[in-house]
Amino acid sequence: MELRQLIYFDTVVREGGFTRAAQHLHIAQPAISAQIKLLETELGVALLDRTTRPPALTHAGELFRLRVRRILDHVDAARTEMTELADLVxxxxxxxxxxxxxxxxxxxxxxxxxxxxxxxxxxxxxxxxxxxxxxxxxxxxxxxxxxxxxxxxxxxxxxxLADEHFVLALPPGHPLTACARVDFTQTRDELFVCLPPASGMHTLLHETAAQAGFTPRVDFVADTPATVRAFVAAGLGIAVMAASTTTTPGPLITTRPILTPPHHPPITLITAxxxxxxxxxxxxxxxxxxxxxxxxxx
CATH class of the missing domain: 3.40.190.10 (Periplasmic binding protein-like II)
Structure with missing residues (x-):
C-alpha cells in the first residue's frame, strides 16, 4: 500500500469519478485506475462499484475511506509542522x-x-x-x-521554567552572619541596598519589613542585582536577594536564610x-x- 494510492482513491471519491480526479491531480486517468486496482487487489476487496456513474463506494470502500481520511489528515498535519520547522532557518x-x-x-x-x-x-x-x-x-x-x-x-x-527563593545578603564579618537563620526583625536597624522603586524587589522589601514592624532604610538604589551585590560586599548595606544572584562569580558576600522568607515568584516564560x-x-x-x-x- 502506497501513499499515492490512498491519495488517488480519496480524490476519486471527492471529485466524483476517475476523469475529474485525473484532471485534479494532473495524472493520466489509466494510471489512477491501475493504482486503485492494485490497492483493491492488495486489500482483497472492491472499494468502488464501477458499474455506476460516478463510481460508488462499496461497503468496504466506505469503511476504508474513513481510515484513509484520517491517514491523509495526519500527513497534512505533519507536512504543516515540517514547513513550520523549515521556517526556523x-x-x-x-x-x-x-x-x-x-x-x-x-x-x-x-x-x-x-x-x-x-x-x-x-x-x-x-x-x-x-x-x-x-x-x-x-x-x-x-x-x-x-x-x-x-x-x-x-x-x-x-x-x-524554574523556582527561586530569597536569602539575606551580608558583608563578610557582619554580626548577623553568626545566625544560622535570620529573623527579619533583626534587620530593623540595618541600612539596605535595593533595586529601584519600580521593581518587584523594592515592593517586596518594604512589605516584608512592614510585616516585621518597621520601615526599611534604603540608602543605596542599584539598577541590577550585580550592583546590589557590589554594594553589600563593600559593607555599605545588606540586601534581600534572589539566591541565584548570590552564587554566581562576583564580589565576596555572605548569605543567610531568612526565618520567614518572602515568597519569590517562579521564573516564567511569558509570551502573547x-x-x-x-x-x-x-x-x-x-x-x-x-x-x-x-x-x-x-
Whole structure:
C-alpha cells in the first residue's frame, strides 16, 4: 500500500469519478485506475462499484475511506509542522529577560539555539519586568523571561521554567552572619541596598519589613542585582536577594536564610496568548531542555 494510492482513491471519491480526479491531480486517468486496482487487489476487496456513474463506494470502500481520511489528515498535519520547522532557518527572535533568572543560563541557551538555527537572528534586552512585558504587548519583543506576577496570567501565556527563593545578603564579618537563620526583625536597624522603586524587589522589601514592624532604610538604589551585590560586599548595606544572584562569580558576600522568607515568584516564560511562532516554540523547548540537564539544575 502506497501513499499515492490512498491519495488517488480519496480524490476519486471527492471529485466524483476517475476523469475529474485525473484532471485534479494532473495524472493520466489509466494510471489512477491501475493504482486503485492494485490497492483493491492488495486489500482483497472492491472499494468502488464501477458499474455506476460516478463510481460508488462499496461497503468496504466506505469503511476504508474513513481510515484513509484520517491517514491523509495526519500527513497534512505533519507536512504543516515540517514547513513550520523549515521556517526556523530565517527570521528574528527578540528576547527580553529580567536580571533574576534562577538557574537558567540564558546566554548558554541562546548560543545553543543559534548553533542549531543559524538563520534566526537573535536580539536580547535586559531590564525590569513591567517595561519588558509592555514591549511584548506592543510587538517589540517576542518573549520575556522573568518572575511571574498575578497580573500576567490574564493577558499572556505563561510557562513555568524554574523556582527561586530569597536569602539575606551580608558583608563578610557582619554580626548577623553568626545566625544560622535570620529573623527579619533583626534587620530593623540595618541600612539596605535595593533595586529601584519600580521593581518587584523594592515592593517586596518594604512589605516584608512592614510585616516585621518597621520601615526599611534604603540608602543605596542599584539598577541590577550585580550592583546590589557590589554594594553589600563593600559593607555599605545588606540586601534581600534572589539566591541565584548570590552564587554566581562576583564580589565576596555572605548569605543567610531568612526565618520567614518572602515568597519569590517562579521564573516564567511569558509570551502573547496567540499561537506561538515556530521560532518561539523552539526556543521555549531549548530552555526547558537546558533545565533538565544536571548542569542546569539549581
Amino acid at each position: 530565517r527570521g528574528t527572535l527578540r528576547i527580553g529577560a529580567t536580571p533574576v533568572l534562577g538557574p537558567i543560563d540564558l546566554i548558554a541557551v541562546m548560543a545553543t539555539f543559534r548553533s542549531a538555527h543559524p538563520g534566526v537572528t537573535l536580539s536580547y534586552r535586559s531590564g525590569l519586568l513591567d517595561p519588558l512585558v509592555a514591549d511584548l504587548d506592543d510587538g517589540r519583543l517576542d518573549l520575556v523571561i522573568g518572575p511571574e506576577h498575578p497580573g500576567l496570567a490574564t493577558g499572556h501565556h505563561l510557562e513555568h 496568548k496567540h499561537p506561538l511562532a515556530p521560532a518561539i516554540r523552539a526556543f521555549a523547548d531549548q530552555l526547558k531542555a537546558a533545565l533538565t540537564t544536571p548542569e542546569a539544575a539549581p
